[in-house]
Amino acid sequence: MGKFVIRRLAQAVMVVIAATILLFIGLFVLGDPFASSGDKVVPPETQAILREKFGMDQSLPMQYLTYLGNLVTGDLGIDLNQRRPVADMIGAALPNTARLALIAIIIDVIIGVVAGIIAAVWRYSFWDVLVTIITTLAIGVPTFVIGVWLRQTVSGVWIFPQVPRSFTELAPWYTEVLLPAVTLAIVDAAFIARLMRGSMLEVLRMDYIRTARAKGLGERTVIMKHAFRNSIIPVVTYVGISIGILLGGAIITETLFQYNGVGYLLYRSILQNNNPVIMAIVTFAVLIYVLLSMIVDILYAYLDPRIRLS
Amino acid sequence: MTGSADIDLDGPPAPLLEVRDLRVHFKTDYGTVKAVDGVSWSVNEGETLAIVGESGSGKSVSAMTILGLVPSPPATFPSGDIFLRGRSLLKMPERQQRKLRGSQIAMIFQDPLTALNPVFKVGDQIAEMVRTHQDVSKHTAKKRALDLLGEVGIPNPAVRINQYPHEFSGGMRQRAMIAMALANDPHVLLADEPTTALDVTVQAQIMALLEKLQEDRNTAIVLITHDLGVVASYADRINVMYAGRIVESGTADEIFYSPRHAYTYGLLSSLPRMDQSRQARLQPIKGIPPSLARVPQGCPFHPRCTFATDACLPQVPELMPVDGAGHSAACVHSDRVAIAYDERVTQ
Numbered sequence: 001m002g003k004f005v006i007r008r009l010a011q012a013v014m015v016v017i018a019a020t021i022l023l024f025i026g027l028f029v030l031g032d033p034f035a036s037s038g039d040k041v042v043p044p045e046t047q048a049i050l051r052e053k054f055g056m057d058q059s060l061p062m063q064y065l066t067y068l069g070n071l072v073t074g075d076l077g078i079d080l081n082q083r084r085p086v087a088d089m090i091g092a093a094l095p096n097t098a099r100l101a102l103i104a105i106i107i108d109v110i111i112g113v114v115a116g117i118i119a120a121v122w123r124y125s126f127w128d129v130l131v132t133i134i135t136t137l138a139i140g141v142p143t144f145v146i147g148v149w150l151r152q153t154v155s156g157v158w159i160f161p162q163v164p165r166s167f168t169e170l171a172p173w174y175t176e177v178l179l180p181a182v183t184l185a186i187v188d189a190a191f192i193a194r195l196m197r198g199s200m201l202e203v204l205r206m207d208y209i210r211t212a213r214a215k216g217l218g219e220r221t222v223i224m225k226h227a228f229r230n231s232i233i234p235v236v237t238y239v240g241i242s243i244g245i246l247l248g249g250a251i252i253t254e255t256l257f258q259y260n261g262v263g264y265l266l267y268r269s270i271l272q273n274n275n276p277v278i279m280a281i282v283t284f285a286v287l288i289y290v291l292l293s294m295i296v297d298i299l300y301a302y303l304d305p306r307i308r309l310s
Numbered sequence: 311m312t313g314s315a316d317i318d319l320d321g322p323p324a325p326l327l328e329v330r331d332l333r334v335h336f337k338t339d340y341g342t343v344k345a346v347d348g349v350s351w352s353v354n355e356g357e358t359l360a361i362v363g364e365s366g367s368g369k370s371v372s373a374m375t376i377l378g379l380v381p382s383p384p385a386t387f388p389s390g391d392i393f394l395r396g397r398s399l400l401k402m403p404e405r406q407q408r409k410l411r412g413s414q415i416a417m418i419f420q421d422p423l424t425a426l427n428p429v430f431k432v433g434d435q436i437a438e439m440v441r442t443h444q445d446v447s448k449h450t451a452k453k454r455a456l457d458l459l460g461e462v463g464i465p466n467p468a469v470r471i472n473q474y475p476h477e478f479s480g481g482m483r484q485r486a487m488i489a490m491a492l493a494n495d496p497h498v499l500l501a502d503e504p505t506t507a508l509d510v511t512v513q514a515q516i517m518a519l520l521e522k523l524q525e526d527r528n529t530a531i532v533l534i535t536h537d538l539g540v541v542a543s544y545a546d547r548i549n550v551m552y553a554g555r556i557v558e559s560g561t562a563d564e565i566f567y568s569p570r571h572a573y574t575y576g577l578l579s580s581l582p583r584m585d586q587s588r589q590a591r592l593q594p595i596k597g598i599p600p601s602l603a604r605v606p607q608g609c610p611f612h613p614r615c616t617f618a619t620d621a622c623l624p625q626v627p628e629l630m631p632v633d634g635a636g637h638s639a640a641c642v643h644s645d646r647v648a649i650a651y652d653e654r655v656t657q
Binding site for chain 1: 377381408409410411412413416417419421424425426427428429431438439442443473476490561
């Protein structure tokens with residue numbers, strides 16, 4: 001197990017390095033954040049001073065090494081726009097995104113797993129057909145369509161805050177988080193329901209399910225104990241990846257609902273060519289993703305004892 | 311369950327397990343599959359009944375029907391019934407039937423690798439069997455699982471009890487399955503191809519273990535197999551099944567030394583024999599078993615049969631007594647088969 005963890009850690013470090021290099025090149029290609037653009041006029045001398053101040057007069061490899069060095073010491077740099085520490089900006093946005101991710105995941109796991117089990121156990125019943133139709137619709141319609149529709153119809157109604165709204169107006173976090181969470185959960189829940197249904201159907205055909213029935217166990221024990229533990233494994237993988245994506249910021253959904261999370265921050269930073277913020281958020285997303293896929297692997301080993309040995 | 315309810319006071323005592331004219335049909339898109347089509351047999355305490363046939367002859371479906379694990383629909387039971395000590399299993403409500411499953415009737419399966427749940431410890435799976443039918447503490451159930459593992463000859467049971475199925479070898483897994491099946495001292499043990507997935511040396515060990523446990527507990531064993539060789543020395547009675555019917559029934563000696571059905575003859579001729587000084591050439595049965603949705607007219611075996619004549623065509627032969635008291639065969643040409651077999655073995 002120790003060897004396994006070390007190998008996975010080495011892989012993780014390489015993934016982070018590769019991802020940040022790609023990102024660096026990408027941002028370089030996108031152009032100079034200090035150059036004049038549109039009605040933003042920056043005198044050439046000012047541009048040169050700014051470049052020097054942010055270390056952008058150096059060669060790209062040098063810049064990258066400096067960035068990596070700072071990253072290791074926890075220094076994420078200063079944002080180009082308002083000269084705030086990037087770490088503080090992310091620190092302010094992250095709890096919102098974490099809350100959003102957590103609530104979305106809780107909603108979609110509960111709905112997805114329950115719907116999947118019902119559809120599998122009562123296969124071809126009315127409920128199975130209903131689940132199939134709803135999940136097909138939910139997966140087929142893009143998130144932003146669902147998001148826009150919810151924003152137009154539900155926001156401003158009852159406890160849901162009006163979007164778009166003025167930033168001086170404060171709403172309690174739990175009302176703010178609901179609509180984006182539901183938007184994110186709809187597609188994921190549909191996906192999990194399908195995964196769960198397929199996996200459960202496969203497991204229900206297994207010999208050990210017949211053994212469980214031959215033991216005289218009730219159908220509920222057969223399904224919720226013997227079949228569940230085996231069929232939940234693919235769902236665990238998916239949920240792990242899903243949390244990773246959501247923690248890195250749900251850009252579209254957060255932006256649609258003007259939700260002050262990492263995704264919305266990234267969206268605004270991209271519009272402003274705010275490179276240090278983009279770098280920091282994407283690196284953070286990669287880290288989270290890599291970390292979560294490691295946790296998923298370890299969880300696997302817990303759920304399926306056969307993996308523990310190899 | 312009270313003791314008195316189990317005893318039928320009129321006439322002779324009911325057999326432990328009796329299958330009477332059982333039919334199990336499945337409605338499919340390709341027609342009605344007659345998996346079991348009018349089968350009768352019975353078994354008593356301490357007896358071993360072997361049901362022999364090729365895959366798709368309906369032998370496993372009979373066993374699953376006894377356990378009540380054949381889902382209906384799609385299955386229908388047009389006729390027949392199953393009696394455990396005279397009580398009908400088919401007419402019993404599911405809840406009651408479930409109580410018998412694993413306590414009165416237990417089953418072991420062909421592939422012990424897939425028959426054990428991969429994510430639970432072997433000991434827990436056995437303890438679960440105990441706790442499903444007996445009101446005992448977790449600790450007592452675990453203790454019982456430990457004793458059972460020892461009883462079925464698993465070395466170092468105290469360690470094995472906490473291992474997962476994938477840490478067991480094939481033979482050990484089947485032993486664990488047997489331990490689980492015997493956890494509640496069932497009256498009947500259904501063994502569906504218990505040795506098919508195992509190495510030959512392990513096969514003999516498993517059969518010897520079943521025989522020993524049967525002697526200790528007086529369990530009735532219904533041994534379902536496609537392998538006549540396996541049943542030779544263990545079965546008291548043998549039912550040979552073909553296309554959902556019993557085509558020959560008799561003691562092991564009767565079946566092995568004087569088969570009276572052309573199909574049994576075919577099975578024996580395709581089996582190497584150690585008990586004959588000069589080996590007759592092995593003769594495989596040509597062709598494949600019929601689809602149970604489209605069983606041939608008349609004797610279902612006739613298209614593959616070397617004895618077949620027009621006499622086989624008009625109707626399905628009934629199971630008729632031949633020589634010995636309990637020996638019967640459903641073959642128009644049972645006399646010719648007997649003569650041919652004598653010639654073959656004395657060649």
